[in-house]
Amino acid sequence: MLIFVLRRLALSVAIVAIAVVLLNAMLHLVPGDPTVMILGPRATPELIERTREAMGLDRPFYIQTLTFFGNLLRGDMGVDVFTGRSVASIVFSQLPYTLTLIAASIVWSAALGIVIGCYSAFRRGSWIDLSAGVLSVSTISVPSFVMALYGLLIFAVGLRWFPAVGAGTGFWGQAHYLVLPAFAIGISWVGYIARVVRASMLEILGANHVRMARAFGLTERRIVFSYALKIAVLPAVTLIGTGVVHLFSAAVFAEVIFSRPGIGALIVNAVNERNYPIVLGCILVTTIVIVLATLVSDLVNAWLDPRIREAL
Amino acid sequence: MSEMTETTLLSVHDLSIDFFRSGAKLHALRHVDLEVRPGRIVGIVGESGCGKSTLASSLIGLLAGNAEIVSGSIEFEGQDLARLSTRQMRAVRGRRISMVFQDPMTALNPVVTIGRQMIDIQYREKRSSAEKRRIAAEMLRTVGIPDAESRLSAYPHQFSGGMRQRICIGMALLMEPALLIADEPTTALDATLEVQVIKLLKELQQQFGCAIVFVSHHLGTVAELCDEVVVMYAGEVVERGAVRDIFRKPSHPYTQALLECDPARIKTPTRELPTIPGTLPDLAHPPKGCIFRERCPKAFARCEVEAPADYAAEGAEHRARCHLLDGKARGTA
Ligand SMILES: Nc1ncnc2c1ncn2[C@@H]1O[C@H](COP(=O)(O)OP(=O)(O)OP(=O)(O)O)[C@@H](O)[C@H]1O
Ligand code: SF4
Numbered sequence: 021m022l023i024f025v026l027r028r029l030a031l032s033v034a035i036v037a038i039a040v041v042l043l044n045a046m047l048h049l050v051p052g053d054p055t056v057m058i059l060g061p062r063a064t065p066e067l068i069e070r071t072r073e074a075m076g077l078d079r080p081f082y083i084q085t086l087t088f089f090g091n092l093l094r095g096d097m098g099v100d101v102f103t104g105r106s107v108a109s110i111v112f113s114q115l116p117y118t119l120t121l122i123a124a125s126i127v128w129s130a131a132l133g134i135v136i137g138c139y140s141a142f143r144r145g146s147w148i149d150l151s152a153g154v155l156s157v158s159t160i161s162v163p164s165f166v167m168a169l170y171g172l173l174i175f176a177v178g179l180r181w182f183p184a185v186g187a188g189t190g191f192w193g194q195a196h197y198l199v200l201p202a203f204a205i206g207i208s209w210v211g212y213i214a215r216v217v218r219a220s221m222l223e224i225l226g227a228n229h230v231r232m233a234r235a236f237g238l239t240e241r242r243i244v245f246s247y248a249l250k251i252a253v254l255p256a257v258t259l260i261g262t263g264v265v266h267l268f269s270a271a272v273f274a275e276v277i278f279s280r281p282g283i284g285a286l287i288v289n290a291v292n293e294r295n296y297p298i299v300l301g302c303i304l305v306t307t308i309v310i311v312l313a314t315l316v317s318d319l320v321n322a323w324l325d326p327r328i329r330e331a332l
Numbered sequence: 333m334s335e336m337t338e339t340t341l342l343s344v345h346d347l348s349i350d351f352f353r354s355g356a357k358l359h360a361l362r363h364v365d366l367e368v369r370p371g372r373i374v375g376i377v378g379e380s381g382c383g384k385s386t387l388a389s390s391l392i393g394l395l396a397g398n399a400e401i402v403s404g405s406i407e408f409e410g411q412d413l414a415r416l417s418t419r420q421m422r423a424v425r426g427r428r429i430s431m432v433f434q435d436p437m438t439a440l441n442p443v444v445t446i447g448r449q450m451i452d453i454q455y456r457e458k459r460s461s462a463e464k465r466r467i468a469a470e471m472l473r474t475v476g477i478p479d480a481e482s483r484l485s486a487y488p489h490q491f492s493g494g495m496r497q498r499i500c501i502g503m504a505l506l507m508e509p510a511l512l513i514a515d516e517p518t519t520a521l522d523a524t525l526e527v528q529v530i531k532l533l534k535e536l537q538q539q540f541g542c543a544i545v546f547v548s549h550h551l552g553t554v555a556e557l558c559d560e561v562v563v564m565y566a567g568e569v570v571e572r573g574a575v576r577d578i579f580r581k582p583s584h585p586y587t588q589a590l591l592e593c594d595p596a597r598i599k600t601p602t603r604e605l606p607t608i609p610g611t612l613p614d615l616a617h618p619p620k621g622c623i624f625r626e627r628c629p630k631a632f633a634r635c636e637v638e639a640p641a642d643y644a645a646e647g648a649e650h651r652a653r654c655h656l657l658d659g660k661a662r663g664t665a
């Protein structure tokens with residue numbers, strides 16, 4: 021178990037390292053000189069040259085990458101080219117907003133998805149099952165930013181039930197501001213999770229061990245909640261763990277549409293401004309979160325299922 | 333059969349069960365009779381698809397959702413199980429009647445410990461959890477699981493197939509039921525384990541005194557374990573009687589054919605098991621006359637028009653459904 025976690029962490033470091041190299045390379049392929057962006061179009065060639073030197077942009081690509089790694093080990097992700105503030109502090113000040121949004125989206129959609137999935141499996145073929153199926157397929161096929169836009173137009177602009185922009189303050193204030201973006205991100209996940217849970221629940225309810233539990237006179241309630249559900253949610257946990265990357269991209273859209281602070285808003289601005297250090301910092305942190313999310317989902321599955329636990 | 337009603341634990345009478353499948357009705361059981369007396373072991377044999385599992389499942393109310401009991405009764409301890417509600421049936425399950433399934437690899441819940449599962453099935457008892465745990469460990473010891481106490485916290489996949497089937501048998505006997513149904517409990521095990529499990533069943537049956545309905549393909553096992561045998565063909569009971577009579581004086585041509593196919597009786601061992609030529613009739617449209625007619629080497633004119641009655645055969649309580657046993661008809665065979 022411990023070995024598994026350590027091995028996975030080592031793998032995570034490797035993934036992050038590869039991501040850094042690829043990102044450095046990619047950013048250099050994007051047209052537009054960052055020094056020109058910073059200094060404005062009227063900067064003299066000497067000034068541009070001096071700034072390039074100061075930022076290390078004159079050195080070869082591999083030296084830049086190695087320097088970046090070296091700094092990273094010291095917790096230094098560089099400085100914002102415009103304000104000179106540390107990238108780490110900027111990114112970590114925005115990260116909680118995005119994590120809260122993603123967590124809120126996942127919690128409500130997983131809870132509802134599991135309930136609908138189980139119910140559809142028990143009442144297979146009922147009108148609730150059929151309409152849940154149709155609704156799932158239709159929400160899965162609508163992109164989350166379309167949901168976000170409609171949510172914004174109907175509930176914020178039209179009905180004025182929820183605020184349209186910002187993040188709010190205090191617990192309830194923040195929760196109020198979270199509703200629409202979390203709805204937009206989570207809605208298609210409700211359908212996904214419901215489908216997956218329904219399929220696995222149907223399989224399990226037909227399994228031999230459920231028949232055996234019935235043969236011992238156990239109540240359906242106990243069979244479902246303490247025997248079947250643990251197995252039925254396994255694929256949903258995996259789905260969520262590997263889906264965190266999609267949740268992040270949905271969060272970027274939602275943050276831009278609802279003008280929420282967060283990694284998404286930060287990264288979009290940084291890309292537009294060619295603010296390399298910020299872009300790199302954001303992507304780095306995002307990659308780490310995504311890699312950790314898969315690790316967490318594997319650990320949750322291991323906790324639920326002893327066979328997985330032993331395979332670790 | 334009426335003369336022994338007082339001493340009967342389970343009495344199935346005229347039981348017919350249909351399965352609905354893609355618009356058609358499959359007559360899987362037709363007019364089945366079965367008597368089980370307290371403490372006796374009754375074997376049910378027949379080819380695959382004869383309705384053995386259907387009969388076994390009906391006894392504990394675990395028929396598939398597309399099954400319907402068309403007629404008949406299942407009298408057990410003063411109740412007709414065929415007419416009980418799900419709730420009433422649940423009160424019988426696991427306590428008065430319990431079941432051991434064919435595949436021990438999938439019969440236990442993979443994510444719940446053996447101990448938890450054994451404690452959960454005692455949910456009706458007013459005992460402390462510690463007491464339930466002690467009883468569970470005791471039972472594991474009884475069925476021959478070494479280190480029982482600590483094995484309670486193990487999961488099913490940490491046991492071998494043979495061990496798992498022992499655990500299943502232990503669970504089935506935990507509430508000391510009057511009737512144990514075992515649907516091919518050894519088919520998924522290899523020969524050595526099969527012998528061990530049969531031996532265990534026999535010992536436990538003597539210890540607990542329950543009756544057993546034992547479903548099997550394997551005639552040798554039935555001869556070894558059972559007191560009485562019921563031979564099924566295409567959803568009908570074609571012959572029944574004491575184990576000695578069935579094996580020494582099989583009276584139905586189907587039983588005779590089954591015995592000829594039994595590997596134990598074959599001199600030269602082969603990989604391929606011999607089979608009775610022909611296939612089961614279409615259960616959606618069972619033929620007129622004798623159900624075995626199409627495959628019967630002894631069929632004659634009467635077999636095509638008239639279904640044979642339940643004739644008495646040689647031996648006490650030995651009966652078979654074949655016209656050859658009708659005194660008047662013997663000459664025409
Ligand atoms: N749920 C079901 N729906 C439709 N038909 C079924 C169903 N279960 C069983 N049958 C059919 O009923 C007949 C009897 O099946 P059953 O399982 O009782 O046979 P069996 O004697 O136990 O066979 P085996 O030795 O293979 O276990 C078979 O023709 C089978 O195809
Ligand atoms: S009744 Fe006729 S067909 Fe049926 S088993 Fe007897 S001889 Fe064969």
Ligand SMILES: [Mg+2]
Pocket residue numbers: 384385386515516
């Ligand atoms: Mg069967």
